[in-house]
Amino acid sequence: MAPGYARRPPPPHRAPIAPVPPFTCGRVRWAVMIPPRDDSAAPPPGWPVTEAGALAVQDRLRDRVVLDEPGPEPGAPLVAVGVDVAYDDARDLVVAAAVALDAGTLEVLEEATAAGPVAFPYVPGLLAFREVPAVLAALERLTVTPGLVVCDGYGLAHPRRFGLASHLGVLTGLPTIGVAKTPFVFAYDAPGPRRGDSAPLLDGAEEVGRALRTQEGVKPVFVSVGHRVDLDRACAHVLRLAPRYRLPETTRAADSLCRRALAAG
DNA sequence: GCGACAG
DNA sequence: ATCTTGTCGC
Numbered sequence: 195m196a197p198g199y200a201r202r203p204p205p206p207h208r209a210p211i212a213p214v215p216p217f218t219c220g221r222v223r224w225a226v227m228i229p230p231r232d233d234s235a236a237p238p239p240g241w242p243v244t245e246a247g248a249l250a251v252q253d254r255l256r257d258r259v260v261l262d263e264p265g266p267e268p269g270a271p272l273v274a275v276g277v278d279v280a281y282d283d284a285r286d287l288v289v290a291a292a293v294a295l296d297a298g299t300l301e302v303l304e305e306a307t308a309a310g311p312v313a314f315p316y317v318p319g320l321l322a323f324r325e326v327p328a329v330l331a332a333l334e335r336l337t338v339t340p341g342l343v344v345c346d347g348y349g350l351a352h353p354r355r356f357g358l359a360s361h362l363g364v365l366t367g368l369p370t371i372g373v374a375k376t377p378f379v380f381a382y383d384a385p386g387p388r389r390g391d392s393a394p395l396l397d398g399a400e401e402v403g404r405a406l407r408t409q410e411g412v413k414p415v416f417v418s419v420g421h422r423v424d425l426d427r428a429c430a431h432v433l434r435l436a437p438r439y440r441l442p443e444t445t446r447a448a449d450s451l452c453r454r455a456l457a458a459g
Numbered sequence: 460g461c462g463a464c465a466g
Numbered sequence: 467a468t469c470t471t472g473t474c475g476c
Contacts (some may be wrong), residue, residue, distance in 0.1 A: 279466080281467055316467070318464040325466075347465045357465070377461050418466085
């Protein structure tokens, strides 16, 4: 692991990943987040168990999304962290992975995983409630400080403008973006055929993200802002992280790791 | 009202 | 997401 990257002192379990104003979830106060419990990836006390409860949490947290920061400068030194999860519903098990890469060289700097019970059923628009607890636990186990978190799914491209990437950003305070493989419910025109070509991802007349061609002749990915990053930079980071394949290396590394961890455990 | 619907 | 055979290509 290359020296020169900022590190947080372990153990991180009692310390917030980043200074974020306290908020409450249900009746429970999360200083920023996740917490202690044991060292599992179980959802914290107060994690919603109903759709109505989850909708209420989204409604309460959505205005905490920060959209007026440009985010990390593409080309500058950056620790880009990919997060993803794999499931075994039969065993009520979810495994999350967080893989930190040097955004310049794509070298793997650090890997972490966390396993726990499935926190929520899959409901379109409420994906964060299923994935976030385990993802937070995996992020906490990294010792490098993420400069950008790349999520598998959406941020602002969400019916209530609060997808997984935005949710994770608000909870951690970290800059986040969403990279999805399918366009969810939004409309777009096919981007040009070359790598780097893009077209707006539209909710009516509102651009909620971008269909971005990362490889020539390959279908685009769908990029949206999560938290503390603008859309131009989000796309620039995705392009740089995907020099060879359709999906960014962050996503590929995290996907691979959580699947291996699920199969192993 | 019914279906579609990130992962 | 996950269930899954073979197949084309580097």
